[in-house]
Amino acid sequence: MKIIFWGTRGSIPTPGKWTNIFGGNTTCVQIILKNGKTLIIDAGTGIRLLGNYLAKREFQKDIVVLLTHSHWDHIQGFPFFGPAYDPKQNIIIKGFSSSFSILKDIFTNQMLTAYFPINFSDLKAHFKFEELSFGVDHTFGLTIEVIQNVHPGGSIGLKIIEDDKIFTFLTDCELEPVIKNQTMWNDLLKFCKDSDILVVDGQYLPEELGKFDGWGHSTYEQDCKLAIESGSKKLLMTHHDPRRNDVGIFQLEERAKAFMKSQNSSIKVRAAKEQVVYNV
Numbered sequence: 675m676k677i678i679f680w681g682t683r684g685s686i687p688t689p690g691k692w693t694n695i696f697g698g699n700t701t702c703v704q705i706i707l708k709n710g711k712t713l714i715i716d717a718g719t720g721i722r723l724l725g726n727y728l729a730k731r732e733f734q735k736d737i738v739v740l741l742t743h744s745h746w747d748h749i750q751g752f753p754f755f756g757p758a759y760d761p762k763q764n765i766i767i768k769g770f771s772s773s774f775s776i777l778k779d780i781f782t783n784q785m786l787t788a789y790f791p792i793n794f795s796d797l798k799a800h801f802k803f804e805e806l807s808f809g810v811d812h813t814f815g816l817t818i819e820v821i822q823n824v825h826p827g828g829s830i831g832l833k834i835i836e837d838d839k840i841f842t843f844l845t846d847c848e849l850e851p852v853i854k855n856q857t858m859w860n861d862l863l864k865f866c867k868d869s870d871i872l873v874v875d876g877q878y879l880p881e882e883l884g885k886f887d888g889w890g891h892s893t894y895e896q897d898c899k900l901a902i903e904s905g906s907k908k909l910l911m912t913h914h915d916p917r918r919n920d921v922g923i924f925q926l927e928e929r930a931k932a933f934m935k936s937q938n939s940s941i942k943v944r945a946a947k948e949q950v951v952y953n954v
């Protein structure tokens with residue numbers, strides 16, 4: 675698998691020269707499988723550019739979008755996703771219903787006339803909405819597992835296995851909620867075990883936690899602990915805080931590297947950058 679982040683930012687887009695390096699689009703991740711097919715996680719503003727990218731590649735009739743949850747920063751790019759306007763295109767959106775009212779309504783409502791000039795029913799692609807249960811999903815012949823995250827309104831983590839490679843994606847997840855939950859931590863360790871690439875929400879610094887308890891995000895230090903204890907090989911932090919510019923994210927990354935060193939860990943840790951290819 676190859677992974678490309680088309681959006682690394684949490685909460686709200688942050689365009690501008692201060693965020694060029696790590697990126698200012700909200701969450702959207704492309705997974706390129708070994709047969710060349712693309713699988714998408716989330717439809718933040720980054721999905722607009724991913725749509726442009728796909729238009730220049732070999733046509734893929736079935737596009738699958740796995741949705742972690744329906745917060746604005748994970749769906750707001752969808753009305754600008756080019757393939758949604760192509761009558762030859764099938765788009766399958768898979769989500770978990772406890773995170774949503776009704777999956778289709780989320781997409782329909784954000785395109786109501788009050789918000790957008792084109793209604794969902796005017797889109798030309800053929801749509802299907804499917805439940806992602808806690809069992810195992812086999813989209814494109816993969817093994818996809820799901821875990822429930824601690825996040826206001828709900829969110830899911832995803833583990834995608836292709837042959838012997840494991841890619842785990844856990845954003846919008848409060849790894850250590852105020853009321854500590856050892857069972858949850860143990861479940862997360864099991865879920866992330868031996869990941870080749872582990873992507874975790876690293877929105878906060880440890881000293882910011884008190885202020886943001888209950889907001890549903892995590893710190894680089896918690897991410898590092900999860901990577902170490904789960905035996906993961908590489909850690910990428912994402913969902914960058916909109917208050918943090920490139921310099922701030924570099925500093926967060928340096929602190930994460932220093933923390934790994936202090937734990938005698940050789941796990942590679944990086945803050946995710948948009949449009950960089952990461953090999954799983």
Ligand SMILES: [Zn+2]
Pocket residue numbers: 684685745747748846913
């Ligand atoms: Zn988010």
Ligand SMILES: [Zn+2]
Pocket residue numbers: 743745825829846890
């Ligand atoms: Zn969220």
